[in-house]
Amino acid sequence: MKRAVFISLLILIHTYTLAQTPFSFQSHSIVPGTKSHIKIEVSSDKSSTFIPITIFHGLKSGPVLGITAGIHGYEYPPILAAQQLNQKIDPKELSGTIILVQLANVPAFLGRSAYLNPLDGKNLNRSFPGNPKGTITERIAHKITTEVIAKSDFFVDMHGGDAPEDLRSYNAWYQSEALPEVSKKGKEMALAMGFDYSIIFNIQKERLKTRSIYCSQEAFHRKIPSVDIECGRLGIAGKKETSQIINGMLSLLEHLKMLETNTKLNDVKPRIIAKRSTIKSKSTGLFYTEKKAGDFIKKGELVGYVTDFFGNRLEQIKASENGVILYMIGTPPINKDETLMNIGILP
Secondary structure, X not given: OHHHHXXXXXXXXXXXHOOOOOEEEOOEEEOOOEEEEEEEEEEOOOXXXXXXXXXXXXXXXXXXXXXXXXXXXXXXXXXXXXXXXXXXOOHHHOEEEEEEEOOOOHHHHHOOOOOEEOOOOEEHHHOEOOOOOOOXXXXXXXHHHHHOHHHOOEEEEEEOOOOOEEEOOEEEEEEOOOOHHHHHHHHHHHHOOOOOEEEEEEOOHHHHHOOOEOHHHHHHHOOOOEXXXXXXXXXXXOHHHHHHHHHHHHHHHHHOOOOOOOOOOOXXXXXXXXXXXXXXXXXXXXXXXXXXXXXXXXXXXXXXXXEOOOOOEEEEEEOOOOEEEEEEEOOOEEOOOOEEEEEEEOO
């Protein structure tokens, strides 16, 4: 009798284990119900760095979700959210696999560098799909493309307002008539995350045939439903924004049926913005404004002005459309042709 029970137990364990096989990542094999911290080394002829990645491999089978934080190293809430998700996600409770890039741009983070990688002066979020023989930033983009994006069924790229950017929190999904099912799934992902503003990144069919440039757009070009998060402002490590990202990601995991969570989001119907307008400076100098991200503005309204370095006014800045300021320059320095404000157009 004992032998029969023992054999039955072994069969049960074996059957349960078959629900999920080990996940291969580079030279690593991650067994079900565990997580692994992995450093991907990246080197060029002139410099080297690494990408810290955590793999959560669930006990049960399910989709692969790729997540990137720290594409821009001065955008702190997404980076801090990734650190906390590392503690909050239990792979024993997970269905499927999460590939979490804890910090994509380590040199920019350690160098406190806004927008650019200080090792080569390039913007990682303008470098996709990357180049395995290019500069260090291009090689980082290539590694993320091949090791994270290409292995994902769903994808999220987490951002915030960089050092000079005031930003009101929102998320966005990619949409194209050429990829209706992928677009639909991306929309469902975005709306499940509890943000009160969601933006549509509308991609023309012809654009899908060209270089992606952006991290999350590379995923969409590969027919992977993808969402951007924009949460955080002025390079501040805000606790509120960090918590909003964490809650949004946990809610997404529940939506994808990867994890049961106790996340309770406000029952808010998000405001969807399909069109945006950008106001750029015609001058170099100092930008003055009383406005802040999240303010509503009316077309033709005076929203600021630019002076030269002696205080003489060079131009008045007027609103181009009725809408809400999604993000704007929140510090005085401004260069000619730089974005002053990005406005979500409202009917």
